[in-house]
Amino acid sequence: MGLTSKVVLAVVAASAVALFAATVWLWPRLARRSAAAVTGRVGLLLATQLMLFASVGLAANNAFLFYGSWADLFGQKQELGVVSDHTDGGPGSRNMTRIGTQRPDVPGGGVPTAGGRIDKVVVSGRLSGIESPAYVYLPPEYFRSEYAKRTFPAVVVLTGYPGTAENLLKGLRYPQTAHERVKAGKAQPMILVMLRPTVAPPRDTECVDIPKGPQTETFFAKDLPEAISQSYRVGKQARNWGIIGNSTGGYCALKIGLHHPDRYAASAGLSAYYKAAEDPTTGDLFHGRQELRDRADLMWTLENRPPSGGSFLVTTSRQGEGNLRSTMRFIDKVKAPAQVSSIVLDSGGHNFTTWRREIPPALEWLSGRLSAQ
Structure with a gap:
């Protein structure tokens, strides 16, 4: 069990x-x-x-949902069996393989045209060499005949550390929330690509390219969008892509968006921090290279690099979060042509309850900044 x-x-x-x-x-x-x-x-x-x-x-x-399985609890890596689809027109490129599907927990979830579909996939990074499992939520519109020739915006959704991708389905309910926002007329249909930033478990790579180690930033900035665009009807321009995450995933989302505005037009960090952690879970991320440490510091980047484009959303609370002061500093440092928005709750801790309050408006914010074409 x-x-x-x-x-x-x-x-x-x-x-x-x-x-x-x-x-x-x-x-x-x-x-x-x-x-x-x-x-x-x-x-x-x-x-x-x-x-x-x-x-x-x-x-x-x-x-x-801190841990999704016994193997996750005890730090054991789970190897995934890979079954390629060749006959039904489903995803199947050299960069991504679908290994299963499941119904979303929404009304009509058993019928794709009513509830959409969730694919479980394995993404193989062409440039990074990283292989990572993920869930891809396809909205009902993706399967309807009137949308057959339409591309969809995509949003990469990241957990915290050491969370599991299942957290995004069960605990944070991203597919259900996206479905509800579309039905309410608050958001456009979007494809969600859900995974954890821990692509080299159990190590926390903080989404950086580690010298002689995992090239995590390359995976999220280049490999993942390429693989998804090849396998689904998703545009390849920055305006077609957003990224969101909580905690470590929030830091990763902001960092990837800040460094790669040519890939992600909108980035949202829920309860994010703004500088790469360095502790026993990360190991030596920078190998003594100060320029890499500086690059992983979002405040340093905003202060010392030319302003980039893109839109950023950050969240915090006046009571319960430890990132209030640093979030206000981040907001002050974002300069045009970039844009910044915020959600500041009166109270809310660093937990799923708080993030579930922030996800609906965050998805609406992302929807308003992404294009289907």
């Missing part, structure tokens, strides 16, 4: 209750001072505490 299974949570919670009841029932019998009695008391207490903590941990993980 999977880590996020409700059955697993129920079994662990029931075990905690049973152990608590057993402790209360057996405690009088274990009140003696013998070695066996002491060992029994210690064992019951430890087992009860362990099940209690496991129950709380599983409940929290199910709510916020």
Whole structure:
């Protein structure tokens, strides 16, 4: 059974209750001072505490989807089997392979023309050499005859670290929100390309090109848009592409958009930070090269590089977020021809609850800055 299974949570919670009841029932019998009695008391207490903590941990993980599987929890890389499609006209280029499909959790999700479709794919970077799984949400309009000759704008959606792509489907509900915004007339139909920025797990590459290491920036700036454009009806111009993410994914989105306005016209960072982290999870990102460290600092880039184009959206809150001051600095430093917008909540922490409040207006903002042609 999977880590996020409700059955697993129920079994662990029931075990905690049973152990608590057993402790209360057996405690009088274990009140003696013998070695066996002491060992029994210690064992019951430890087992009860362990099940209690496991129950709380599983409940929290199910709510916020920090980890999507046991392998993800224990830092094990999961190798994906690859099955190529050759007969149904589906995605199948040398840069991307579809390995499965699933129905979106929306009304009519079983019929593509009503609810759209989610493809599970593997993207193989031609320039970076990186291979990464992703989910591609295709809106219902993609399958309707009146849109058969139309291209669609695409938005790359990134998780935080060490999140999983499933977080974007289950916890943050991007496909459902996009579907609702279109039905409400608030946004245009867009293709969502959902994945985590951790393309070389378990290492956090901070979306930079590491000397003699993973070329993550190249993957997101060049390989990913190329692969998607070859496989789906997506335009190849910057005005056709946006990128959004939360936390580490938010930093990545802003960084990629700032450095590559020729590829992404709009970039949104939810609860983003503005300088590459350097800690045990990242390893040595820059190999002593200060120019690379500076380039990964968004404030330094805004201060020292000529203004670039593109539109940026940043989010924070007056209470609960630690990035309020740095977000205000980022806003002040963005100069024309670039444009910057913001969402500032009165309160909201660094969590899924806050991001679910920001995603609907963020998707509307992206929709208003992207073109289908």
